[in-house]
Amino acid sequence: MDEPIRDSRTLAIQLRDRIAELIRAEGLKPGDKLPTEAQLTQRFHISRPALREALKLLEQDDIIYVEHGRGRFISAMSAVQVDRPITVFESVTDMAQHYGYKPVNKVLSISEEDPPAVVSEKMCLEAKARVIRIERLRLHDEEPILYCIDYVPRTIIPAKLYDIDWSGSLLNLLEQHRHRPRMSAATVSSVMLPDDVVERHDLRDFGPALLIAETCFDAAGKPVNYALDYHRGSHFTFSLVRK
Amino acid sequence: MDEPIRDSRTLAIQLRDRIAELIRAEGLKPGDKLPTEAQLTQRFHISRPALREALKLLEQDDIIYVEHGRGRFISAMSAVQVDRPITVFESVTDMAQHYGYKPVNKVLSISEEDPPAVVSEKMCLEAKARVIRIERLRLHDEEPILYCIDYVPRTIIPAKLYDIDWSGSLLNLLEQHRHRPRMSAATVSSVMLPDDVVERHDLRDFGPALLIAETCFDAAGKPVNYALDYHRGSHFTFSLVRK
Structure with a gap:
């Protein structure tokens, strides 16, 4: 396991949050390309497999999506939020x-x-x-x-x-x-x-x-x-x- | 970080899956009490903070819930599923x-x-x-x-x-x-x-x-x-x- 990230929170979750932070900080919009795996491993000083695990989490959360052969892109999910959805259980x-x-x-x-x-x-x-x-x-x-x-x-x-x-x-x-x-x-x-x-x-x-x-x-x-x-x-x- | 779990998948996620497996294997039902933190850290040879991270994930997924002062319990979420919900986007x-x-x-x-x-x-x-x-x-x-x-x-x-x-x-x-x-x-x-x-x-x-x-x-x-x-x-x- 690599150096800079090392506490009780696990690597993939931390990394997922950091990449999400990066997306916000750089003002990436839906449809924009995510930095490459090489750029991300270098930036966060982590291994390819660890990075891929974090990217999988981001994909599960619909923050990014994959177009095969083209790379990873910022998805629209962050833009699509609704107030107080019918799926919330309340009185x-x-x-x-x-x-x-x-x-x-x-x-x-x-x-x-x-x-x-x-x-x-x-x-x-x-x-x-x-x-x-x-x-x-x-x-x-x-x-x-x-x-x-x-x-x-x-x-x-x-x-x-x-x-x-x-x-x-x-x-x-x-x-x-x-x-x-x-x-x-x-x-x-x-x-x-x-x-x-x-x-x-x-x-x-x-x-x-x-x-x-x-x-x-x-x-x-x-x-x-x-x-x-x-x-x-x-x-x-x-x-x-x-x- | 402790010994037995160590690959590119991160500890909390692995641990979450293992505890979910344990719940199934032991036939725990909604409302049943989850084994204590002491029992779980011993069973999986992991630290308290790492365990708590995994338990937090299980809570987020509504697999378990916390009653303060009483402990952690198996939730009903696995029992509550519906076929083809309105939240699925389709033609x-x-x-x-x-x-x-x-x-x-x-x-x-x-x-x-x-x-x-x-x-x-x-x-x-x-x-x-x-x-x-x-x-x-x-x-x-x-x-x-x-x-x-x-x-x-x-x-x-x-x-x-x-x-x-x-x-x-x-x-x-x-x-x-x-x-x-x-x-x-x-x-x-x-x-x-x-x-x-x-x-x-x-x-x-x-x-x-x-x-x-x-x-x-x-x-x-x-x-x-x-x-x-x-x-x-x-x-x-x-x-x-x-x-």
């Missing part, structure tokens, strides 16, 4: 606040039930398991912007339903019960609100909704919540990077 | 085929135009730049499932518009012009088709649409395409992991 409340909404949370109904088949399946529930069903509406300036149904296994929140304040964050409630959701497997689609919901809750003007249906897992990988969040289309647009 | 044709559709591509209109303001902005076009606008409908079994508008800078495809077959993949066409899109910055929302589109093209039954609006970049980071893809809500559901 509906935090998300809505980020959009500038100050949502008021109306609890429409709370009940203990047998889970619908899809809920049993998504949360891997046992045959006789019961769930709490929470139906809520979020209003901003008296306008409905989100219609949400949440299912939580009864075993996770064993308290009397009427002893709990359901108008707060479900994530925080689950955290109090030591099962804070950390990530989810989700689907996203475009739908109208179900007819019975529209009629029961006077939501005729809601229009098309972005439905995020997600199974949320705690840090231990246990499914602790199945959520259907209907985001009013006129009020929400999510961003993401695709690559 | 509309490939995407639709994955859903089991065999889309027929109807070209509705082709024209050279001044770009709308949003298109200029998203593609960083110069003041007098012109664009090609391509309006297409994808049918499956004679049912419309996708309505698409694409903008491409005129400079990228300089040929006569009538000399080009627009019914094929735009990605492939851009590749022929050495500007294949590799990634995009996208937004996703739920909308109805614009009224004029509905009337002009007889799309009254289309219903709510999942609109993906995206600026596509080639490998050099040049914006080469701005696309509006209206996915018929009854026909498409995308998946993703949120964390």
